Amino acid sequence: MRIGLLTEGGYPYLSGDAGLWCDRLVRGLEQHEFDVYALSRAEHQEEAGWAELPPQVRRVRTAPLWTAADDGVAYGRRARRRFAESYGELVTALCEGEPPGPPDLEGPPGTVPAAQADRFATALYGLAELAHDEGGLVGALRSEDAVRSLERACRAPGALRTAREARVPELLAVAAHLERALRPLSLDWYGDECGDGGEGLDAVDLCHATSGGAAALPGLLARHFFDVPLLVTEYGVRLRTHYLSSGTGPSAAGPGSAPSAEAAPAVRALVAAFHGRLAAEVYRQAACVTPGNTHARRWQERCGADRAKLRTVYPGMEASRFAEVGDSLDTADPHTLVWVGRVEPAKDLVSLLHAFSELRRQEPRTRLRIIGAPAGAEGEAYLGHCKVLAAQLFPDEADGPHAVGDNPVSFEEIGGPEAPTLAEAYAAGAVVVLSSVVEGFPVGLVEAMFCGRATVSTDVGAVVEVIGGTGLVVPPRNPRALAEACVALLRDPGRRARLGAAARARALELFTVEQNITAFHGIYLELVARAPMRRFLFDDGDPRPFAVPAEACLPEHRPGPDPRVTPRHGPGWAAEPPARDTSPIAATEGAR
């Protein structure tokens, strides 16, 4: 079948966020066709070029989010009125007080009658239809009419308190932000007038948005215009990212006069309301939402996603790098703790050093290896601080009176003589420690699990969910608890081995690339099975069930309602899941 992969600032651009994941997905599901619809986030991203695309990517269409050319269309009277109505509805919906509530009045998508549909959604689709019919939405969103509508909505009775305080610069900032956020509405990706040549999003069987927010907006419109089912994958919830980035001030792109107005409460309130309502609408219309972990799932539920649609799909990681280390016997020095990761303040290495000093009172022979490169200037400074602290806490020590001593805490980088590869870095420790105070999905922990190491981690982010009982978990910012957990593991090699084996088994079950791809494969099939082909309708406009055989979805072959294909073997994609190459590892693990 044909998948419309919607990305924002990622695949197929080289400098993207989720590029690796998308690349693996596209390569792993080679039995499907992919049309990639990419929104680029910055000019330098476009200049950096694309990743190498496999042949199953049939088409790539890109559009910039960072700039929008006004196409110079000036609206006539009727179009202006349409715009004013839709935009007015939109901003009124933003200025209304109630935030996106928890999911209580959710129904399956499509059953909500138009009259009851959310005001925001109606307005959004109204604008999209206007852009589709007339064009010129960019100019209209920048126009004085838009600012006037916004002012009227802000001054209306019942508007948010913060919105009522909006002054002219703030109104302008909100209008500018909405114009940027609604740029995907003006794209020419929704071309249904191009015939059945499969020019736009009407020709795909399924839209897969790789993030919420702007990337999901085209999928939302495809859902609205053409009934294409929408699948939304969010490894980090966009709304949360928005809150965090708006909390730290405006993005670095604008050194000009914007910051003061952008940071005003009215602007942030209205912009947050927009993103919240957009997220709610995306979750409401999506046929399936796949969060990357429970944390993202909680946010999505909170923003109105129906529980029945949520299905957690853990991110996949390359396990083969760690196969050798994971399978071999534990050769590590039984007195070594290892910490691996990017050095930055959120990792709380200071707490780790204090825990280590606590630990050395009980186990004096222990050594700690901190392996990782600093992240940015801040990480650089933090690393220096940690080195100083380590030198103060732990004097150099030597084996005897004539030997040259060194510090029990060593700072190394991957690729150095002591730790040439990531796998060997993990293998060097009897226990792998994670001391973060803030963590999303703990990649380092999963890698340690792949290596079959016993771990001690802090209870942050998705750690508990990932470790699932195959390692010790302590509260964050608690050096003493961390030290005690480490001591417990260092003194008990048998327990270490058991925990390590269990962790490796768990990681191979849950966090491999293969499970990720298999999960999406299944979701694709399920969604398409539920969505009837729209091209063959009854006279009254309802889709005709079973009008198209399943083979219609095979690449390069799209027959009409007359099924001439022998259904002997069934299509390849339905018969078996994608090829997996986990067998050797799984076999050893099972035999153990």
Place this chain on the structure above:
Amino acid sequence: MSGLDELDRPGTPESPGAGGAVGAVGAVGTPGTQGAAAGAGARAGAGAGPEGQRPTASRRGAADPVKALMHRHRELCERAVDPLEIAAGLEAHGVTDRTAARFRHRDVFSLAEEMYARVPRDGEAPPPAAAAPAPRPRLDRALLTLLPGVLCAAAVTGVRLTHGRTCLLVAAAGVLAVTLALRAVLRRGPLSPHRGAHPGPHRTDAWTCWLLGYAALGDSLLRAAVAGGPDGLPDGTADGPWPFAAAPLLTLTLACAPAAWSAHLLAVRARRRLDTSRGLEEFAASVQPLVLGTFALFLCALAALTPLSAEVLGEPAAYGHTLALGALLFLARLLTVHGFTQVPAVALGAAGAAEMLAPATVFASRLPGCGFLATPVEGLVAASGPAGVPSLVCGAAALTLLVHATRTLTRASAHAPTDQPC
């Protein structure tokens, strides 16, 4: 998950998690350290006694642990616009659902909701956003705006002092230099269009050149045409058969400087009004006199420059024509700078076409049976001299643009900072 219960239970025995092999998720540590992990809120609120001996009751008994947490995150709470923002901020600081359970909340969201609801909001308006830094006047830009005028003066002087081939070369070089200088002035500084403004299909270059050319040669052409001429091509002198009027050109090129300064003044003042206005109506009302004042300022400068350059070049000062044309070009540029390109293009085109039509009707009237065509122009020339035609035409166009400008330049969107982050 057993850890949550363990953490919540008062008086947990020593080192609970050290027992089982698999499934030891949960608390490893003493009650005291757990208390420390519960968030510095509890620490700050009940900060009496060393951690190890702090009785569990004090953690609970500190009447209001949420208040302490709010104190710790007060900046976050104060600037948050909804509960989710607090939730996101708390999570970024390491608060998890398990920590929230310590505050008797089901999850971070409900904790954040309580915190959001409890933030004191005394109803006073927030301080107005810090005034955006206005574009600083730059000395090099200011000097750059003088360049076209200086070059034009030099070119005119050069043409006057030379003869024959050299004169032609000097004239060509002068035109080139002035054009380049004008381009430089119009491409950066206050007379350049805002970034992101749509240049569109409305080009005004050709009509502007025609209007300027008419200012130099048109009046004498019209005079000669009405009198039955012209009898030769212009030779660049003021006393030939088709005299060349350099004074309007010099005036207009010199006027680049006041035009740029006026535009800068308008931009800065309008931005300041923008920052202090509460509503769009208020802004429009306060900017309208500003627009008119700016225009009047420029007109005064132009009126001062006109006799000056006429005096220097020894030509009669054509007040009406120069002022009208200068006003027209200034307003057209001002509108273009703020993103309104259509109406200026139309106005310039109409004025140029009218000026083209005036001599054309005179010439056409020489055809047999078409004598009536020249009647309006001849009447006008007889009444107010040949300069009356362009004065009337440019004045009308400028007036139209002025009306348009008082309506469009008072819009807030015309003064919106366009280089906002994406």
